[in-house]
Amino acid sequence: MSKVFNEELAAIKANAVAYLTAFNRADVAAVLATYADDGVLMAPGMPAAVGKDELAMVYPGVFATVGFDMTYEIKEVVQISADWAFVRSATEGTETNKATSVVMPAAYQELFLLRKSTAGAWQTARYCTSKIGPTV
Known part of the structure; x- marks a missing residue:
């Protein structure tokens, strides 16, 4: 693999890690920073939230009702x-x-679909998460 390819993969992964870390901290601003302006959230039991304006309304509601203490694995x-x-x-x-x-x-x-912005930053264009049940 070329160095450029490895750097791209690291930048792509970093976006998802930034989202997952911010989500666990209930940091709305940091969560929104990972999304493209037209980003879409598809979460369990909710209609899709489209664009940063809708996302900025959805995430505070999620964090107000549920606290998360999660670990992630890419x-x-x-x-x-x-x-x-x-x-x-x-x-x-x-x-x-x-x-x-x-x-x-x-x-x-979770599945993140990322798009590279005109500025060269990888951003979440679409994010889909599904609950697979309680852990044992």
């Missing part, structure tokens, strides 16, 4: 063209219902 990083790539990850840990303080185990799988 499973796959693939650059599919000069300006498109995907990252597949798995996350597990606990979720705390903030209304009831009930802590439950949880596991998710």
Whole structure:
């Protein structure tokens, strides 16, 4: 693999890691910074949120109702063209219902579709997460 290719894969992975880390901290600004302006969130049980304005409304609501203590594992990083790539990850840990303080185990799988911006930064164009059930 060429050095440029390895640097691209590292930058692609870094975007997903930045998102997963910011999400676990409930850092809305840092989560939004990983998205392209027209980014889309497809989350369990919710309609798609399209664009940073909608995303800026959705994430505070998520973090207000649920606390997350998750660990992630990057499973796959693939650059599919000069300006498109995907990252597949798995996350597990606990979720705390903030209304009831009930802590439950949880596991998710995620797929990030990233697009390289005109400025050369990899950004999340589409993000899909699905809950695969409580961990045991």
